[in-house]
Amino acid sequence: MPVRAAHAGPADRPGDAPPGAPAVEILSADKVFANGARGLAPLSLAVGEGEFVSLIGPSGCGKSTLLSLMANLQQPTDGRVLWWRGGFDAVGREGRRLSLVFQDATLMPWARIAANVRLPLDLAGVPTPQADARVAEALALVGLADRARHYPRQLSGGMRMRASIARALVTEPNLLLMDEPFGALDEFTRNRLDADLAALWWRRRFAAVFVTHSIYEAVFLSTRIVVMAANPGRVFREIDVPEPFPRGDAFRTSAGFADQCRALSVALMEASLASGQGAAA
Amino acid sequence: MTPLVQSARFREVGPPVLTGLVLLGLWEGTCRLFGIPEFLLPAPSAVARVFATDAPTLLRALLSTLEVTVMAFGLAAVVGTLVAFVFVQSRAVERSLFPYAVMLQVTPVVAIAPLIIILVKDTRLALVACAALVALFPVISNTTLGLRTVDPGLANLFALHKAGPLQTLVRLRIPSALPLFFAGLRISSGLALIGAVVAEFVAGTGGTGSGLAYEILQSGFQLDIPRMFAALFLITAAGVALFLIMAGLTRLALGDWHESERRPER
Numbered sequence: 002m003p004v005r006a007a008h009a010g011p012a013d014r015p016g017d018a019p020p021g022a023p024a025v026e027i028l029s030a031d032k033v034f035a036n037g038a039r040g041l042a043p044l045s046l047a048v049g050e051g052e053f054v055s056l057i058g059p060s061g062c063g064k065s066t067l068l069s070l071m072a073n074l075q076q077p078t079d080g081r082v083l084w085w086r087g088g089f090d091a092v093g094r095e096g097r098r099l100s101l102v103f104q105d106a107t108l109m110p111w112a113r114i115a116a117n118v119r120l121p122l123d124l125a126g127v128p129t130p131q132a133d134a135r136v137a138e139a140l141a142l143v144g145l146a147d148r149a150r151h152y153p154r155q156l157s158g159g160m161r162m163r164a165s166i167a168r169a170l171v172t173e174p175n176l177l178l179m180d181e182p183f184g185a186l187d188e189f190t191r192n193r194l195d196a197d198l199a200a201l202w203w204r205r206r207f208a209a210v211f212v213t214h215s216i217y218e219a220v221f222l223s224t225r226i227v228v229m230a231a232n233p234g235r236v237f238r239e240i241d242v243p244e245p246f247p248r249g250d251a252f253r254t255s256a257g258f259a260d261q262c263r264a265l266s267v268a269l270m271e272a273s274l275a276s277g278q279g280a281a282a
Numbered sequence: 283m284t285p286l287v288q289s290a291r292f293r294e295v296g297p298p299v300l301t302g303l304v305l306l307g308l309w310e311g312t313c314r315l316f317g318i319p320e321f322l323l324p325a326p327s328a329v330a331r332v333f334a335t336d337a338p339t340l341l342r343a344l345l346s347t348l349e350v351t352v353m354a355f356g357l358a359a360v361v362g363t364l365v366a367f368v369f370v371q372s373r374a375v376e377r378s379l380f381p382y383a384v385m386l387q388v389t390p391v392v393a394i395a396p397l398i399i400i401l402v403k404d405t406r407l408a409l410v411a412c413a414a415l416v417a418l419f420p421v422i423s424n425t426t427l428g429l430r431t432v433d434p435g436l437a438n439l440f441a442l443h444k445a446g447p448l449q450t451l452v453r454l455r456i457p458s459a460l461p462l463f464f465a466g467l468r469i470s471s472g473l474a475l476i477g478a479v480v481a482e483f484v485a486g487t488g489g490t491g492s493g494l495a496y497e498i499l500q501s502g503f504q505l506d507i508p509r510m511f512a513a514l515f516l517i518t519a520a521g522v523a524l525f526l527i528m529a530g531l532t533r534l535a536l537g538d539w540h541e542s543e544r545r546p547e548r
């Protein structure tokens with residue numbers, strides 16, 4: 002399977018330079034688990050700098066598996082994963098920083114919110130004054146400045162999730178991976194956090210990979226949506242969302258939004274029909 | 283100011299104290315009413331009289347028992363934690379050593395105490411060894427389990443940010459282990475006291491000794507039952523005090539964040 006060339010983006014792509022170098026590339030990688038189960042068929046996917054790519058598809062189609070390959074938490078059985086055209090060793094250096102947001106907040110219960118957010122900086126050995134300033138900035142960004150000294154259990158679910166996002170942002174990542182970060186939240190909170198995330202991405206323009214089950218969320222946030230199918234897990238279709246940024250509440254109620262949602266619904270239905278037919282792909 | 287009866291403190295401590303006082307009253311009344319002889323069941327007032335006359339001896343005995351208990355507990359805590367750290371290095375190490383830890387646990391201390399007392403010249407040291415053996419296992423098993431029980435999501439996070447083994451140990455594994463570690467310490471502190479008293483009994487029957495168990499033995503020989511009760515009371519009080527101290531320590535260490543130490547908001 003040929004490697005997807007640098008993605009030709011939508012008209013209103015943010016950023017001065019056209020998206021060129023891929024931040025992360027999956028090169029005909031597959032995943033067979035220890036028990037023989039096939040998690041992913043060989044697939045290729047590239048996410049360029051300045052792109053916001055959502056992964057959507059039926060449960061069990063390998064979205065989380067794909068994301069953990071991108072985070073180097075699992076290795077592909079065959080094929081390769083490249084970060085900025087290199088191996089994982091160079092990830093973490095200036096300009097190649099990677100962060101991950103899990104489905105649940107995954108905070109250290111024994112540490113205050115500020116200490117939780119600070120963890121990636123501590124692990125990287127960032128000196129204290131500098132780290133303090135960045136933690137304060139990240140907390141302000143997600144609206145938790147007044148909760149720095151609280152413990153995770155003293156916050157609501159939505160606040161904990163925002164703390165988790167602050168922890169991912171504190172390193173100023175160039176690639177941000179998110180696995181259903183708002184999946185456990187009510188729709189009202191989720192919409193608000195989506196809007197915050199969209200605004201933030203517009204300002205920082207990191208490459209983003211976002212796993213979701215929500216059609217609305219995918220359309221609202223993404224520059225490109227990857228629809229996956231299951232059995233075996235594979236890329237079923239890619240849909241560009243060439244709507245302009247910044248996107249706000251007006252976008253949610255626009256005709257363009259509705260059209261995109263409809264197109265994505267159709268693709269998802271087809272993907273779920275195409276799932277469960279073994280190696281029919 | 284809130285009246286005493288309504289304060290939260292009183293609601294917590296009041297009922298058990300009141301129950302105790304009522305029971306003591308009943309006990310005293312029964313003894314007097316039926317004229318029960320002191321060598322069968324001494325009245326609380328008789329026991330109190332022993333404290334008045336015999337306080338120095340009893341307190342010296344208490345101090346001696348407490349010393350053995352505290353030293354044994356400290357030893358068990360340190361050794362148990364070290365063993366746990368060795369265990370979590372690899373499953374193979376744990377598999378080959380754990381059965382022996384279990385053997386240590388299931389062998390009754392009364393059975394090995396005579397051997398230890400013969401082997402170890404210094405009686406005090408022998409007592410500490412016996413009590414430490416009894417107190418060791420909960421520390422080992424709880425700390426091992428605690429060090430292994432790490433949130434997989436947090437483990438992934440540490441891996442993603444390329445944390446070294448030492449960073450992972452200090453920032454993730456040890457804090458994760460604390461709740462189980464303290465639960466282990468709490469059990470172990472009680473066991474250390476039991477171990478100390480049992481060892482004192484064994485040593486006492488061999489003719490050497492000090493401590494509260496020795497006082498109980500001596501009082502038994504002399505049929506000084508009120509004195510026996512007084513010593514017994516001191517052992518119980520020491521046990522309760524140990525428990526309270528450990529609970530306080532746990533609260534100090536975990537109170538801010540752990541669910542088990544969560545207090546209702548006032």
Ligand SMILES: Nc1ncnc2c1ncn2[C@@H]1O[C@H](COP(=O)(O)OP(=O)(O)OP(=O)(O)O)[C@@H](O)[C@H]1O
Nearest residue numbers: 034036038039040059060061062063064065066067
């Ligand atoms: N460690 C594992 N061992 C065996 N099979 C696994 C393992 N992890 C995942 N799988 C299987 O791989 C497939 C893909 O799993 P994955 O978690 O990536 O799906 P997903 O798309 O994230 O699903 P969901 O939307 O429900 O989160 C599933 O069929 C799952 O059962």
Ligand SMILES: [Mg+2]
Nearest residue numbers: 064065066180
């Ligand atoms: Mg998943």
